[in-house]
Amino acid sequence: MNVESEQLISVIIPTYNRADLIGRTIDSVLAQSWQDLEIVVVDDASTDDTRTVVQAIPDPRVRYIGLEKNSGPSTARNTGVEQAKGRFISFLDSDDEWCPEKTARQFTALTRQTNPDNVVCYTQALIVQNDGTRLLPTRRKRADESVGDYVICGSHGLIHTSSLMLPRTLALANPFPVDQKIFEDWDLFLRLEENGVQWLYLDEPLITWHNDAREGRLTSSRHDGSDWLDTHRRHLSKKAQKAFTIKGIVRPLMRARERKWYTLKSLVWAFPGSNMSIGEALKQAIKIFVPPDLIKRVKVWPPARSPR
Numbered sequence: 001m002n003v004e005s006e007q008l009i010s011v012i013i014p015t016y017n018r019a020d021l022i023g024r025t026i027d028s029v030l031a032q033s034w035q036d037l038e039i040v041v042v043d044d045a046s047t048d049d050t051r052t053v054v055q056a057i058p059d060p061r062v063r064y065i066g067l068e069k070n071s072g073p074s075t076a077r078n079t080g081v082e083q084a085k086g087r088f089i090s091f092l093d094s095d096d097e098w099c100p101e102k103t104a105r106q107f108t109a110l111t112r113q114t115n116p117d118n119v120v121c122y123t124q125a126l127i128v129q130n131d132g133t134r135l136l137p138t139r140r141k142r143a144d145e146s147v148g149d150y151v152i153c154g155s156h157g158l159i160h161t162s163s164l165m166l167p168r169t170l171a172l173a174n175p176f177p178v179d180q181k182i183f184e185d186w187d188l189f190l191r192l193e194e195n196g197v198q199w200l201y202l203d204e205p206l207i208t209w210h211n212d213a214r215e216g217r218l219t220s221s222r223h224d225g226s227d228w229l230d231t232h233r234r235h236l237s238k239k240a241q242k243a244f245t246i247k248g249i250v251r252p253l254m255r256a257r258e259r260k261w262y263t264l265k266s267l268v269w270a271f272p273g274s275n276m277s278i279g280e281a282l283k284q285a286i287k288i289f290v291p292p293d294l295i296k297r298v299k300v301w302p303p304a305r306s307p308r
């Protein structure tokens with residue numbers, strides 16, 4: 001590997017129908033203080049003007065790869081890794097943004113490690129939601145803490161895909177699961193841990209995660225993580241299994257108003273040892289069976305009296 005490729009960072013941006021947002025995302029990469037990078041945009045068969053927007057960017061570091069069939073974010077990311085030329089890989093979702101120092105800080109931190117080829121670096125994120133902003137994670141993963149406990153249990157941990165930087169060799173050896181369109185990042189983290197990687201945390205909000213409610217966001221879609229839990233149960237502590245049941249099964253099924261008795265059964269199993277109070281658990285149980293519109297009407301009953 002020559003000196004130039006030792007310095008090159010490959011930024012993989014999977015995208016689907018993000019013509020209105022991807023320009024902002026790419027601009028945040030082009031604005032990096034670390035300029036020795038390539039941007040590999042993998043378009044997962046968009047039906048909007050995403051191709052036109054990307055190919056109109058007048059910078060030779062931007063490469064567009066169009067997939068013929070919509071196959072999901074894992075296939076798009078894996079394709080980008082296969083086509084990448086850099087020593088290190090960074091992933092960036094096509095609706096998120098980076099701080100200008102993100103790439104430089106991570107490259108410096110990684111290359112200072114004794115064995116950088118076995119290290120995965122992640123950073124804190126500024127999370128933008130409809131009701132305000134917050135910072136996560138609030139602490140690094142402890143050495144005696146599994147990555148499953150760190151990212152699934154409680155509200156302190158987070159490893160966001162858009163914050164990752166890792167050696168291309170690691171990314172090639174540990175591809176995203178192509179048969180999963182949800183929780184594919186947690187699947188990757190569990191396998192990386194099983195393969196003995198070291199986790200390096202930078203306690204700075206170097207990415208902006210736009211987690212506001214929007215149409216078409218996969219993370220906002222309705223899903224049931226029962227199959228995912230069955231597949232990954234052996235990698236998770238009992239605590240993480242219960243936390244995932246609440247986050248990945250009970251809440252999505254409640255939003256979808258589906259499989260109500262199964263949802264209740266899952267809630268009852270996950271409640272002992274969870275962070276939920278008895279009152280909160282009872283509220284959740286009621287919400288499983290009572291339509292949201294009815295709950296709203298009850299909350300405003302009795303109606304306010306008009307002033308005389």
